[in-house]
Amino acid sequence: MNTKILVTGGAGYIGSHTTVELHNAGYEIVIVDNLSNSKVEVIDGIERITGIRPVFIKADCTDLDAMKKIFKTYPDIKGIIHFAASKAVGESVQKPLLYYRNNIDSLLNLLELMPQYGVQGLVFSSSCTVYGQPELLPVNEEAPIQPALSPYGNTKQINEEIIRDAIYSGAPYKSIILRYFNPIGAHPTAEIGELPNGVPQNLVPFVTQTAAGIRKELSVFGNDYNTSDGSCIRDYINVVDLSRAHVTAMNRLLNNVSATNLECFNLGTGKGLSVLELIAAFEKATGVKVPHKIVGRREGDIEQIWADPRRANEVLGWKAVENIEDTLRSAWKWQQKIG
Numbered sequence: 001m002n003t004k005i006l007v008t009g010g011a012g013y014i015g016s017h018t019t020v021e022l023h024n025a026g027y028e029i030v031i032v033d034n035l036s037n038s039k040v041e042v043i044d045g046i047e048r049i050t051g052i053r054p055v056f057i058k059a060d061c062t063d064l065d066a067m068k069k070i071f072k073t074y075p076d077i078k079g080i081i082h083f084a085a086s087k088a089v090g091e092s093v094q095k096p097l098l099y100y101r102n103n104i105d106s107l108l109n110l111l112e113l114m115p116q117y118g119v120q121g122l123v124f125s126s127s128c129t130v131y132g133q134p135e136l137l138p139v140n141e142e143a144p145i146q147p148a149l150s151p152y153g154n155t156k157q158i159n160e161e162i163i164r165d166a167i168y169s170g171a172p173y174k175s176i177i178l179r180y181f182n183p184i185g186a187h188p189t190a191e192i193g194e195l196p197n198g199v200p201q202n203l204v205p206f207v208t209q210t211a212a213g214i215r216k217e218l219s220v221f222g223n224d225y226n227t228s229d230g231s232c233i234r235d236y237i238n239v240v241d242l243s244r245a246h247v248t249a250m251n252r253l254l255n256n257v258s259a260t261n262l263e264c265f266n267l268g269t270g271k272g273l274s275v276l277e278l279i280a281a282f283e284k285a286t287g288v289k290v291p292h293k294i295v296g297r298r299e300g301d302i303e304q305i306w307a308d309p310r311r312a313n314e315v316l317g318w319k320a321v322e323n324i325e326d327t328l329r330s331a332w333k334w335q336q337k338i339g
């Protein structure tokens with residue numbers, strides 16, 4: 001029998017792609033998702049790619065009884081990949097308590113239940129947002145954690161601390177924290193991808209919607225930063241590449257490869273791209289123009305950040321392999337599919 005993994009938030013953007021890669025690696029998947037920011041049709045997309053329908057349970061990870069029931073029904077769950085979380089920075093400023101409740105209670109429930117049901121490993125979705133604006137670039141995992149700029153960012157920091165404290169207290173499981181840079185793109189089949197809720201806040205969904213004519217023009221938030229062309233720099237990482245890192249991390253946890261019970265890895269390409277460079281790369285890759293104009297800076301934006309992914313490359317044994325043009329083409333193919 002294949003090893004069973006619980007994927008929380010498995011109907012979401014990164015969760016759905018990771019479910020596909022877990023399946024490809026021979027795992028059996030149980031998805032729990034409250035569908036607060038995703039659609040149940042995503043499960044159909046996963047099934048069309050893999051030929052297997054993952055178990056899907058609509059439940060909220062903050063609901064302890066519902067989570068207990070899942071572990072009772074599937075007592076052979078060996079690992080958890082915890083994606084389920086609220087993730088909109090702006091909304092988190094408006095509704096901080098919702099963010100703290102959702103993002104912290106969920107993790108507490110999982111950590112409390114793991115020992116009771118013999119779950120050995122937890123992979124946690126964190127973000128490069130914990131570094132704020134790093135002094136040294138590229139940023140590695142030893143860089144200081146900076147005060148969070150939003151309740152969302154704070155929940156990621158607090159969650160990392162909760163995991164660390166639980167592990168250091170001698171909890172009988174291991175964990176790997178993955179700090180994502182900027183995940184973009186979609187599965188090459190265009191069966192799954194990012195489904196933004198309303199007006200996209202993130203750059204690439206806004207780019208593809210503008211290219212599709214859904215948005216009149218893209219606003220580039222600032223061209224007066226201290227970067228080569230004045231726009232902000234990020235490390236854009238293909239979502240399938242990113243998903244594969246979760247499989248590698250889960251293998252590592254379940255095969256007892258790591259020397260310590262808690263590890264943390266940056267997941268990025270190691271290459272920074274400015275907003276204007278990304279737009280140019282999209283236009284080149286797809287042949288479609290993206291009308292855009294320069295506007296003022298967005299409050300709270302980091303000027304520039306990109307990853308030093310060497311620890312993930314050398315210790316985890318994972319490397320981003322997809323190139324930016326293919327990645328942007330996959331985002332465009334997905335946009336054309338969803339219309």
Ligand code: UD1
Pocket residue numbers: 087089090127128129153182201202203204206218219220221222232233234275298300301302
């Ligand atoms: C944002 C969050 C980050 C979170 C991540 C989750 C902020 C400050 N950071 O990352 O904490 O983990 O989302 O997805 O909100 N841009 C434009 N025009 C647009 C949209 C974006 O110019 O319409 C620019 C931004 O200024 C930024 C870059 O594109 O320089 C990327 O923006 P975005 O996709 O929102 O990601 P982050 O800001 O890096």
